[in-house]
Amino acid sequence: MSKKEAVLLQGDLAVVEGGMAAGAEFFAGYPITPASEIAEGFARELPKVGGKFIQMEDELAGMACAIGGSLSGKKSITATSGPGFSLKQENLGLGIMIEAPVVVVDVQRVGPSTGLPTSPSQGDVMQAKWGTHGDHPIIALSPSSVKEAFDLTVKAFNFAEKYRQPVILLLDEIVGHMREKVILPDADEIEVWDRKRPPADADKENFNPYEWTDDLVPPMPDYGTGFRYHTTGLFHDKTGFPRGTTEDAKKLMDRMTAKIENNLDEIILYDEDIREDDNIVVLSYGSTARSAVSAVNEARENGLNAGWIKLKTIWPFAEEKVSKLAEKANKIIVPELNQGQLIREVERAAKGQAEVVGINRYDGTLIKPEHVLAEIEGVK
Amino acid sequence: MAVDIYKYLREDKLPHIWCPGCGHGTILNSLVRAIDQTDIDPDKTVVVSGIGCSGRAPGYLKFDTLHTTHGRAIAFATGIKLANPELNVIVLTGDGDGSAIGGNHLIHGCRRNIDLTVILFNNQIYGMTGGQYSPMTPTGAVATTSPYGNIDQDFDLVDLTRSAGATFVARGATYNPRQMTKLYKEGLEHKGFSFIETLDQCPVNYGRKNNIGGPTEMLDWQKEHTVPASKWEKMPEEEKEGIFPLGVIHRKDDPESEYTARYQQIIDSFAKEDE
Ligand SMILES: Cc1ncc(C[n+]2csc(CCOP(=O)(O)OP(=O)(O)O)c2C)c(N)n1
Ligand code: SF4
Numbered sequence: 001m002s003k004k005e006a007v008l009l010q011g012d013l014a015v016v017e018g019g020m021a022a023g024a025e026f027f028a029g030y031p032i033t034p035a036s037e038i039a040e041g042f043a044r045e046l047p048k049v050g051g052k053f054i055q056m057e058d059e060l061a062g063m064a065c066a067i068g069g070s071l072s073g074k075k076s077i078t079a080t081s082g083p084g085f086s087l088k089q090e091n092l093g094l095g096i097m098i099e100a101p102v103v104v105v106d107v108q109r110v111g112p113s114t115g116l117p118t119s120p121s122q123g124d125v126m127q128a129k130w131g132t133h134g135d136h137p138i139i140a141l142s143p144s145s146v147k148e149a150f151d152l153t154v155k156a157f158n159f160a161e162k163y164r165q166p167v168i169l170l171l172d173e174i175v176g177h178m179r180e181k182v183i184l185p186d187a188d189e190i191e192v193w194d195r196k197r198p199p200a201d202a203d204k205e206n207f208n209p210y211e212w213t214d215d216l217v218p219p220m221p222d223y224g225t226g227f228r229y230h231t232t233g234l235f236h237d238k239t240g241f242p243r244g245t246t247e248d249a250k251k252l253m254d255r256m257t258a259k260i261e262n263n264l265d266e267i268i269l270y271d272e273d274i275r276e277d278d279n280i281v282v283l284s285y286g287s288t289a290r291s292a293v294s295a296v297n298e299a300r301e302n303g304l305n306a307g308w309i310k311l312k313t314i315w316p317f318a319e320e321k322v323s324k325l326a327e328k329a330n331k332i333i334v335p336e337l338n339q340g341q342l343i344r345e346v347e348r349a350a351k352g353q354a355e356v357v358g359i360n361r362y363d364g365t366l367i368k369p370e371h372v373l374a375e376i377e378g379v380k
Numbered sequence: 381m382a383v384d385i386y387k388y389l390r391e392d393k394l395p396h397i398w399c400p401g402c403g404h405g406t407i408l409n410s411l412v413r414a415i416d417q418t419d420i421d422p423d424k425t426v427v428v429s430g431i432g433c434s435g436r437a438p439g440y441l442k443f444d445t446l447h448t449t450h451g452r453a454i455a456f457a458t459g460i461k462l463a464n465p466e467l468n469v470i471v472l473t474g475d476g477d478g479s480a481i482g483g484n485h486l487i488h489g490c491r492r493n494i495d496l497t498v499i500l501f502n503n504q505i506y507g508m509t510g511g512q513y514s515p516m517t518p519t520g521a522v523a524t525t526s527p528y529g530n531i532d533q534d535f536d537l538v539d540l541t542r543s544a545g546a547t548f549v550a551r552g553a554t555y556n557p558r559q560m561t562k563l564y565k566e567g568l569e570h571k572g573f574s575f576i577e578t579l580d581q582c583p584v585n586y587g588r589k590n591n592i593g594g595p596t597e598m599l600d601w602q603k604e605h606t607v608p609a610s611k612w613e614k615m616p617e618e619e620k621e622g623i624f625p626l627g628v629i630h631r632k633d634d635p636e637s638e639y640t641a642r643y644q645q646i647i648d649s650f651a652k653e654d655e
Contacts, residue, residue, distance in 0.1 A: 026463050047646045052462050057488040061455035064448065068428075068459020071446065072467065076459070094449050223444045223460060224467045226423040230390075230439055232447035241393065241439065 006181040011149045011171060014182070015105055016041030018153025019077055021190050024103075025051040026069030026076040029062040030084060033117045034173045035107040038079035059087035063104070067091065070100045071231070073222030075157055079105035082115065085124055085131070092166055093132035094233045099164035099210075099218070099256070101195055103156045106168060107176040108337075110364045119364025120173035122286055122337040128168045129315050135253060137260040139267060140168040140315040144289040146180035152269075152312060158193040159267060163259055164217050170314065172337065174287035174366065195220050198227070208238040210252075216259040260316060268318045274307030279330045280376055281354075283322065283346055285311040288335045288367055295372035306376050317345045326350035333375050335359040335367045388412040388422065390442050397436055401595030403554040403580035407501055408437050410557050411470075414564035425468045428457040430482060432474035433508045433582075434501035451482030454489040457496050465640035468568065471498040475516035476506045479535055483515070490544035490573050494639035497567045497574045500537065503582035511585030521590050537577050542630045547572035547637070549630040553579035553606055555599040559626065566628065571635040579606070579624065 009017065015038050019027075027042035043053040052069070056062040062078045069076040080088060085106040095102050108124045110116035124131075128140040139159050143149040153169060160167040198207065198219040209229040211218045218238075221227040234242035235249040260267065273296070274281060280299075284292035289310040299306040309325065311318055322345075326332060332354050334343040343358045350356050359375055361367050389412065398404045415425070425443040429435040431450035438445035448456045453471045461469045478486055478500045489496060505523060506512040513523035513530050516537070521530045542549045548570040552560035560578060567574035581587060581598035588594065592601050605623055607615070612625035635641060 026459070028459055047643070048650045050647055050651075052643060054458070054462055056455065056458070057484055060452060061458075061485055061488070064452045064455035065459035065462075068456040068461075069463035070459075071456075072460045072463035074463040076463075090449055091452060098446075222464075223426050224424045224464055228423065228443050228445075230445045230447070232439070233449060234447070 004183050004186070006183050008179055009146050009182050010037060010179050011143070011146045011175040011177060012037035012107065013041050014146045014149035015079070015153045015169065015171070016045060017184060018150040019103070019157065020045050020049070021150070021187065021192075022154040022157035023075050023192050023194070024077050024157065025074035026066065027053045027078065028056050028065035028069060028076070029078045029080060030056055030059045032081045032084045034109060034176045035079045035081045035105060037176070038105055038107070042077070059084035060091060063088040063091035063095070066102050067095045067100045070102050071223050075101070075161065077103040077105065079107070081107045081109045082111040082124060083113070085127065089132040093134065093136065095166040096132065096136045096138070096256070097233045098231045099220070100166065101160040101164055102166045103153070103160050104166055104168045105171065107171040107173060109173050110362065116364040118173065120287060120337055120366065121362065121364070122172055122288065122341070123362065124170060125314060125338065125341040128170055137165065137257050138168065138315050139163070139165060139260065139313070140170055141269070141312055142170040142286045142314050143175055143312065144286050144310060145175065146178060147182045148312065149175055150182065150184060154190055154192070155269070158191070161195040162193050162217070163263070164195065164220055165260065170286065172287050197221060204228070209240040210236060210238045212238060212255065216255050216262065264316060267313055267316060268321070269312040270309055270318055270321065271312065272307070272309040274309065274325070275305070278305045278307035279328070280304065280306040280333065281325050281329045281331070282306065282308045282333045282335065282372060282376070283311070283325075284308070284335050285314055285342065288337060291367050291369045292335055292372055295369040295376060298369065298373055299376045302377070304376060314342065317349070319345070319349045322346055322349035323351065326354040329354045331355045331357060333357050333359060333372065335372055337367065338362050383413055383416050385409065385412045385416070388415060388442055390440055393440050396440055398433060399584050401581070401583040402433070403503060403582070403595075404434055404437060404501055406554040406557055407499065407560065407578055407580060408440060410560040411499065411564055412441070413561045414568060417561070417565045418568050420468045420568060424466055425470065426457075426460055427470045427472060428453045428460065429472045430474070430477040431508070432477045432506070434472055434474035435477060437472045451477050451480070452485060453477070454482060454485040454496065454498065458489060458492070458494055461494055461496060462640055462643065465495070465644070469496050470568070471496055473498065473500050474507070475500060475502045475504060476514040479515045479537060486541065487544045490541045490546040490575065492639040493545055493547055493572045493637055495571050495573070497564070498576070499564065500575070500577045501580045502537070502577050503580040503586060505582050505586040507582045507585055511589065523589070537575070538629050541575040545573070546575045546630070547632040547634065548574035548628070550575070550628045551577045551579070551624060551626050553602045553626055554581060555602040556626070563628065570631070570633075572632070572638045
């Protein structure tokens with residue numbers, strides 16, 4: 001391994017570096033604080049390697065254009081913040097329905113509406129899951145540091161490509177704008193996955209673009225390679241053509257759900273430090289995890305039995321893991337920069353086995369370690 | 381020579397879903413004839429649509445085809461084209477799809493002069509949703525949402541796209557399929573943003589409700605309300621009111637100003653640095 005120097009890097013730019021390392025070839029988006037640096041970074045970097053950047057007329061178009069790039073066979077990404085994330089939702093739904101690999105970054109700021117444009121928030125957690133209409137699978141990852149922003153961007157591309165699935169990367173303003181010293185891995189240390197394409201000798205005449213393969217992820221041809229296939233946001237059967245029958249609708253929904261649900265072990269990422277006797281667990285994600293971990297460390301110095309878990313994958317939710325934690329712990333503390341969003345999932349998974357307590361700020365101020373410590377110490 | 385239009389059609393998807401007398405099929409027919417007259421490679425051709433009766437057209441065409449969300453086809457097509465400029469990308473859109481909900485994407489597609497061929501099915505009404513007024517419904521016309529007569533003004537899309545920067549702008553009408561085929565062919569071969577508005581008829585939700593009549597009367601109406609562009613230019617202003625010029629209205633041949641060509645120059649400048 002080469003001896004590398006640490007570089008001072010901003011979180012938004014770590015997304016750019018991570019994207020380039022994962023093989024990003026196409027960016028389409030619209031500027032918005034605190035995510036503009038991501039667009040600016042890709043505008044600078046992509047043409048150097050033959051990739052393409054385009055600034056669209058709005059976020060609806062940004063989302064649509066990124067999906068278009070993906071259909072032409074390029075690894076595609078778009079980036080935004082709250083107001084733009086709202087605009088992306090309809091076309092995000094199309095991306096899910098047609099199973100287009102694409103990465104959607106949302107650097108969260110305080111909402112609703114224009115809200116507090118330069119202040120941090122974790123208010124889009126439920127929007128990431130339910131923002132587009134109808135039931136649907138989704139993957140959402142949330143980094144808590146600059147290095148994680150890099151790593152999880154690579155993961156986001158890999159998951160998008162492997163599962164033919166839009167993947168959301170939820171940063172918050174703190175992680176997006178913070179600068180940290182990081183050592184970035186060399187290209188050969190990074191695992192990069194590409195989408196599965198049909199083999200060169202595939203029967204193009206009788207090709208089914210939504211075939212039921214064993215892994216439930218149909219191979220995806222690039223446009224222009226002779227498959228001449230149809231894609232629609234309507235419910236469709238394996239041929240890609242609309243079939244409005246209830247039976248086909250259920251089949252498609254079940255497959256799209258199962259392609260993610262069957263792979264939770266690979267998709268659900270978290271870090272934890274929970275000792276045998278820890279009966280208090282702080283569960284956090286994103287920038288809030290920084291205060292959570294330092295509060296737990298301090299509590300331990302004070303002799304308390306506290307541990308932490310930091311979710312890097314928010315959706316699908318680590319239900320089984322949290323359920324197990326709740327069996328052992330007396331109390332699970334969930335700090336969030338919102339009025340209490342992911343805590344609902346924690347409560348659901350805990351099934352009353354442990355007390356679940358939220359710490360919430362939604363005024364653009366951080367949750368400090370002392371806030372978390374006070375909650376930990378509140379327990380005898 | 382007879383044209384085998386079926387080689388471009390997904391025959392197993394026919395008959396189409398359109399009502400008897402609908403003009404959408406005429407547009408589809410002219411389009412495949414136009415494609416046949418060009419030397420574009422069907423394997424490298426992508427047809428994109430939004431939502432509406434017109435949005436169903438790509439499903440009948442044997443190319444890579446994409447049926448997207450209402451109004452957004454040009455934005456999807458922009459991504460497809462920029463990511464792979466080798467592809468011929470055609471957008472089929474309705475007057476509601478392309479000029480109301482998708483109006484902004486239309487303007488910006490023109491402004492970029494990206495090499496797309498956009499055919500707008502102008503039946504002056506929202507067909508699929510049952511006859512609500514569109515930005516192309518004439519003032520005074522009756523629609524389900526303008527029961528007392530439409531008070532909105534309609535767009536002149538030819539003027540709009542031209543001033544927004546489209547480099548090929550034309551208007552055809554379903555009463556004259558031969559001319560449509562010619563205009564589509566020229567649009568397909570033009571390098572840059574091509575926009576071809578096509579006057580089209582929706583007898584079900586427009587013609588009958590506005591006392592124009594069925595499909596035949598609607599085609600007669602087109603004939604009476606259109607003139608060749610060359611003639612239109614010479615007409616006195618007061619006679620132009622309510623009359624649409626047909627044919628190529630604007631054309632500027634400058635392949636280098638096309639969007640993907642411009643982007644390629646940036647990429648090439650880096651490749652040079654490496655040499
Ligand atoms: C976001 C959204 N809004 C509204 C609709 C409902 N809708 C479907 S088609 C349509 C109008 C289509 O009219 P036009 O584009 O003129 O095409 P036509 O059906 O006449 O060919 C509308 C309003 C929709 N599908 N999506
Ligand atoms: S409703 Fe109108 S536009 Fe739609 S298929 Fe029928 S005639 Fe054509």
